[in-house]
Amino acid sequence: MCATCGCGDVEHEHEHEHAHPHTHPEHELEHAHAHEHAHARRISLEQDVLAKNDRLAAKNRALFTARNIAAFNFTSSPGSGKTTLLQALIKQIGGRFPLAVIEGDQETARDADRIRETGAPVVQINTRTGCHLDARMVGAAVSALDPPRGSLLLIENVGNLVCPALFDLGERAKALIFSVTEGEDKPLKYPHMFRAAGIVVLTKIDLLPHLDFDLDECLANLRRVNPDARIFQTSSKDGTGLAAFSDFMASQVAMTRA
């Protein structure tokens, strides 16, 4: 069926070589039939390349809603301190509400091992050659984890500021983790990912006295690309900002029950 107007089935090629536009009397839409191949037919798809991922993401999202799960998709470049932040966040939450973690990396279960040390249930996904998590992988990991009702689900994506921007996992929001050692112009260099994020966490801020990093310029760059993002400034090392970040996560879990 034509996905644009819903006017019937696939368009068939015939043995002639001219184009013959025709009008559908029901809605006056013109369709030009292409005739380049004598033994070929054209099938209209009108389908987003990521439609399958988006369908599976919608399924994940429906499951999260039904079970009052607040899911967040943590994206960043490699080495921003994502796993360290998650460990610190889990300790800060201290069992106030249930949580579970999905770890994504190309190889190894090192990050999952680090999370497991905190006592939180965790599933590791290894994408091998893949550069991002997709909704199918997360759906399978959620089935394995089976997070309880009213829990926080922390999904740590593969460290990459490009492709994960395109793949919805069914999360409530993307949380972009960005360390002060990466430079204040990062939001301008990776605007797709920064724009896709609902939350931005600036990490390693204990290092600011040792760097030429201009915090005001960084925040201005961030606001330019994404004026609506919720911004946190944290140090997993000295604990700065962790209370505010964990309180925010607590409020997100509480909202799923509202």
Place this chain on the structure above:
Amino acid sequence: MVAAVADTVGPLRVVRVHLQIGALAGVVPDALRFCFEACVRDTSLANASLEIDEVPARGRCKGCGAELAMSSLLDECACGGMEIEVLAGQELRIKDVEVEVQ
């Protein structure tokens, strides 16, 4: 993409794939052409030609309401406004495919 096409056309051999890619879709048409050949090997899309329509990006300034052509998410409006709502250019769609009729 290969899987999406194969799911739709079943066992039929695909001779042409027609895509629409927006300037701000986050996908580089040349890179996609480059990897297409490798991705379709041993699938029903092997030897299919790839036709890509590049869709120009347009946005609307949230400040003054003017529409503007965009080449980047960092584009600013002539009025100085930096909050631009993207109206077009984020497409990543399979328009249609041509399959061989046995």
